[in-house]
Amino acid sequence: MITDMGGAVVSIPQDNGPIADLWYAHNEITIMLGGGDRIAVSAESPADSPWLFHFFSALKRAHTGIRPDTASAEDLLARHIALVFVSSQAKAEELRGAGLPALSAEYATQADLLRSLDMTAQALGTDEAARTTALFHQKMAEALSLLQTRLATLPEQNRPRVLHIARLDPLQVDGSNTLVDAWITAAGGRNVATVSGNHRPVSAEQILVWNPDIVIVDASAGAVPATSPLTALPALQTGRWWRNPRGIFAWDRYGCEDLLQLYWAATRIQPKLFSDINIRALTVTFYQTFFHVSLTDDEVTRILSGNPPARQASDNVQAKKEKNL
Template sequence: MRFSLSLASMCRTTATKAHKASLLLCCTLGLGFAPSFTPALARNVTDMSGTVVNVPDTPTAIADLWFAHNEILVMLGAAAKIKVTAENPKDSPWLFKVAPVLLSARTGVRPESANPEDLLARKIDLVFVPQRATAETLRHASLPTLDAHYATLPDMLRSLDMTAQALGTPEAHNTAHLYRSQMEHMLALLQSRTAPLPATARPRVLHIARLNPLQIDGTNTLIDSWITAAGGQNAATVSGNHKPTTFEQIAAWNPDLIILGATAGLPAQDAPLRSLPAFAKGHWAVNPQGVFSWDRYGCEELLQLEWAAKLFHPTLFTDLNLPHDVKAFYRTFFHYTLNDDDTARILAARPPAP
């Protein structure tokens, strides 16, 4: 069985820009076409914290202050509208290669350091942030601001739909619909193949976010969601992202498999971590990173699920062609063509070639 993104190749070569949004619909896995969409004259959008926010009919200048959310805006066709971003070319080179228009934006603005007066001076008419408190602060400064944060796969899709509604374009709406269809298809595939597995056949996976200081990702996180969906178990018993820990605690958890975040680095050859059975047996991997880190909170979560499933259960998913599907994903959702070297670099968490 070929992962559904391969269907994108059926409709990639004859599109003009005017037809891109409609062509996306031909790849919806036979799940039906997107419902008709008519932009409203004014939009009240409910954000992820449940706050109803009035947003402009057609936002033209966006500040995206959540790292993970920038690639979602790019996917939904709003790259040119991003005038202020938390991202920067050094940390996210694939993002700026896929969407070079971001080079003209003000980069590196984090939510905790955003200056409302500066945003107003830049005529920002829509802001995305990852915290409710920050959203409230910016709204008090008369900036329409949406809390886009999520920690589960269902909430990710809800945040995606919220973003498309805020953008108010047919392209954003149709792309969000297509992405939801692809995600639901992938989750159903993983569930159908891993459901019969007993707990003893589900590897206990530890995800290391940073090595110095040593931090792991625990339960109640998106990392925990994809570990579980791909047929694994989170070896960590603490809750939350980037939780400080010790080698002794990791040794007590004794994970079957260790995944290092793309930016975590590698442990030194004489580091205590190397003495763990998972490292000694070669049961460890570095997570891929493309436009954003696959393992965290961006839209490449769809590829992360496939990568993790093949890593956890290689014999169950031999039919999934990950390099092919990476190319199809970028072509379909980012309108960007990867070559073989590009794909290999993304899978190895390496930056674009010079």
């Protein structure tokens, strides 16, 4: 019996049967813990997460691109799914009502990320999952300890006001009670968005009123249009506007790459305090340790720049050319 993140106690069959991972951010956690070959249904798709499918091409054999809010219990039952991961308690309850062993994996803090990781490892039930989870706990503790130690005596006024933009069209930001808010705070900043939750709609005028010292933009958000009022933001004009890295999943959102996000954000938000952090080296070590992937220099550069794999990038250019023919 396993207690999920919503507090439900669920019986999970230990038969290594097929998995439906219906939370985008959770797929990489399942893979990191050694359960990737069991994923038969996934919310992810090559278009949404090109690095995921670049490194783990076997996932292409799964039924991909299944939206978690519309996933059919009947379809999952027909596929003999033995374990389902979702991002909400309500969806988990719905699927359990239909006879599926579903677990809610949602979280909004680093502490709850670790609890969700523990839950996933317990559900997978392998020694590999247990060992990897223990190592991840250790590395997360090291990262948080480093940040907390160096920021312990930092005056509040020396914590920059940070805005995280999830989308530019339509304009959406991330507020309190989110993992985004958690890493901004942990890395020495203050979330300037006076809203609660992810992807909250906001006007450009409101952002100008907030006037953040630093703006961090989701890798998939796109560029600021030349006609946008946001071009008047001092953060943009002074070069304190950064595109977030994106790897197997978006570092800045949910998933195990939050560990890397903490280090990267600290170097951006408090560069003087964390000038010794080599984010390229940390990135190489992280992917080798937790995903058994050896990154090339070009791949590291692309991930840190929030760009897709080289082949994916060329495919996108070709698709645009064909569309214009």
